[in-house]
Amino acid sequence: xxxxxxxxxxxxxxxxxxxxxxxxxxxxxxxxxxxxxxxxxxxxxxxxxxxxxxxxxxxxxxxxxxxxxxxxxxxxxxxxxxxxxxxxxxxxxxxxxxxxxxxxxxxxxxxxxxxxxxxxxxxxxxxxxxxxxxxxxxxxxxxxxxxxxxxxxxxxxxxxxxxxxxxxxxxxxxxxxxxxxxxxxxxxxxxxxxxxxxxxxxxxxxxxxxxxxxxxxxxxxxxxxxxxxxxxxxxxxxxxxxxxxxxxxxxxxxxxxxxxxxxxxxxxxxxxxxxxxxxxxxxxxxxxxxxxxxxxxxxxxxxxxxxxxxxxxxxxxxxxxxxxxxxxxxxxxxxxxxxxxxxxxxxxxxxxxxxxxxxxxxxxxxxxxxxxxxxxxxxxxxxxxxxxx
Numbered sequence: 001x002x003x004x005x006x007x008x009x010x011x012x013x014x015x016x017x018x019x020x021x022x023x024x025x026x027x028x029x030x031x032x033x034x035x036x037x038x039x040x041x042x043x044x045x046x047x048x049x050x051x052x053x054x055x056x057x058x059x060x061x062x063x064x065x066x067x068x069x070x071x072x073x074x075x076x077x078x079x080x081x082x083x084x085x086x087x088x089x090x091x092x093x094x095x096x097x098x099x100x101x102x103x104x105x106x107x108x109x110x111x112x113x114x115x116x117x118x119x120x121x122x123x124x125x126x127x128x129x130x131x132x133x134x135x136x137x138x139x140x141x142x143x144x145x146x147x148x149x150x151x152x153x154x155x156x157x158x159x160x161x162x163x164x165x166x167x168x169x170x171x172x173x174x175x176x177x178x179x180x181x182x183x184x185x186x187x188x189x190x191x192x193x194x195x196x197x198x199x200x201x202x203x204x205x206x207x208x209x210x211x212x213x214x215x216x217x218x219x220x221x222x223x224x225x226x227x228x229x230x231x232x233x234x235x236x237x238x239x240x241x242x243x244x245x246x247x248x249x250x251x252x253x254x255x256x257x258x259x260x261x262x263x264x265x266x267x268x269x270x271x272x273x274x275x276x277x278x279x280x281x282x283x284x285x286x287x288x289x290x291x292x293x294x295x296x297x298x299x300x301x302x303x304x305x306x307x308x309x310x311x312x313x314x315x316x317x318x319x320x321x322x323x324x325x326x327x328x329x330x331x332x333x334x335x336x337x338x339x340x341x342x343x344x345x346x347x348x349x350x351x352x353x354x355x356x357x358x359x360x361x362x363x364x365x366x367x368x369x370x371x372x373x374x375x376x377x378x379x380x381x382x383x384x385x386x387x388x389x
Contacts, residue, residue, distance in 0.1 A: 310370025318362025
C-alpha cells in the first residue's frame with residue numbers, strides 16, 4: 001500500500017525552515033554548477049563559431065597556433081593553385097595574413113590587456129562572408145588604418161571611430177567597426193598585412209597563416225592532400241572550424257574541472273543539509289512511521305515516501321538554481337586565450353542541455369541525501385515507537 005503524496009507535502013510544510021535550508025543548499029550548488037558549465041560552453045562556442053567548414057587554414061608544419069606560423073609568399077602562390085578553391089571576381093579566394101599582439105587599455109580598469117592584431121589581405125571579407133562592417137568603412141590597403149571588432153570597440157579605450165592610437169612603433173587611424181557574429185574575430189583588430197609587417201619589422205612576404213575559401217566542405221580533403229603531398233610545401237592544413245575548436249580545449253577543460261570541483265564541494269554541503277533535514281524528519285515522525293507500519297504500510301512504501309520527499313526538495317532547489325542563472329545567458333565577459341595569450345570576449349551560454357544537467361545533478365544529491373534517512377525510517381522498530389504514544 002502506497003503512502004499518499006499529500007502526507008509528504010504536509011510534512012514539508014510543517015518543517016518549512018529545515019526544508020528551505022536544504023532547498024537553498026541545492027539551489028546554490030546547481031547554480032554554480034550550471035554557471036561554470038555555461039562559461040565553458042560560451043568560450044567554446046565563441047571559438048568554434050569563428051571557423052567555417054568551407055574554409056581551410058594553412059600554416060607552417062608543426063605550428064601550434066597562428067602566432068608561430070610562417071608561410072612564405074612563394075608558398076602562397078603554390079597554395080592558390082590548389083584544387084577546390086572558390087574564385088571571386090579577382091581570382092582565387094585566399095587570404096594570407098599576419099598576426100601580432102598589441103596591448104590596449106581596458107575601459108573598465110585602465111589596465112592593458114593583449115589583443116590580437118590581424119594583418120589581412122584585400123580578400124579577407126570575401127573569404128569570411130559572415131563578417132561585415134557596422135560602422136565607418138573598410139580599411140584601405142597600404143595605409144596605417146585599423147578596423148576593430150565589435151567587442152574590442154566596446155571593451156577598450158582609444159579605439160573609437162576617428163581616433164588615432166599608437167602601438168608597435170606606429171600611429172594608426174581607426175576607420176571602422178566590424179561585426180563577426182560573436183566569434184573570436186570580434187575580439188581582434190584588423191589592418192593591412194603589409195603595413196603590419198613593416199611596423200613590426202617582420203620578414204617581408206612571410207605570413208603566419210593562409211585562409212582559403214573552398215567551393216564546398218567536400219573539397220577539403222582533396223585540397224589538403226594536394227598541399228601536404230607537394231614537395232615545394234612544408235605546411236599543415238586544417239579545417240578552420242577544427243583549428244578553433246582545438247584552441248578551446250585547454251581552457252574549457254580547465255573551467256569544467258574547476259567547476260566540477262567547486263560543485264562537488266558545495267554538493268557535499270547540500271547533501272549534508274539534505275541528510276540533516278531528512279534525519280530530523282525521521283526523528284520527529286518516529287511515532288507516525290510506527291503507526292503507518294502498524295496500519296500495514298510496508299517498509300518499501302516508507303522508503304519510497306521519504307525518497308520522494310528528498311527528491312522533491314532537491315528538484316525544487318535545482319529548479320531555483322537553474323532559474324537563478326538564466327539572467328547570465330548572453331552576458332559578455334573576457335578571459336585569456338591560452339593558445340594566443342590574448343584577451344578573448346565571449347558570452348555565457350546557458351543551454352537547455354545544461355539546465356537538464358543541473359536538474360539531474362540536483363536529483364543525484366537528493367538520492368545521496370535521501371537514501372540513508374529513508375532506510376532508517378523503514379527500519380524503525382514499531383514496538384519502541386508505539387510505547388511513547
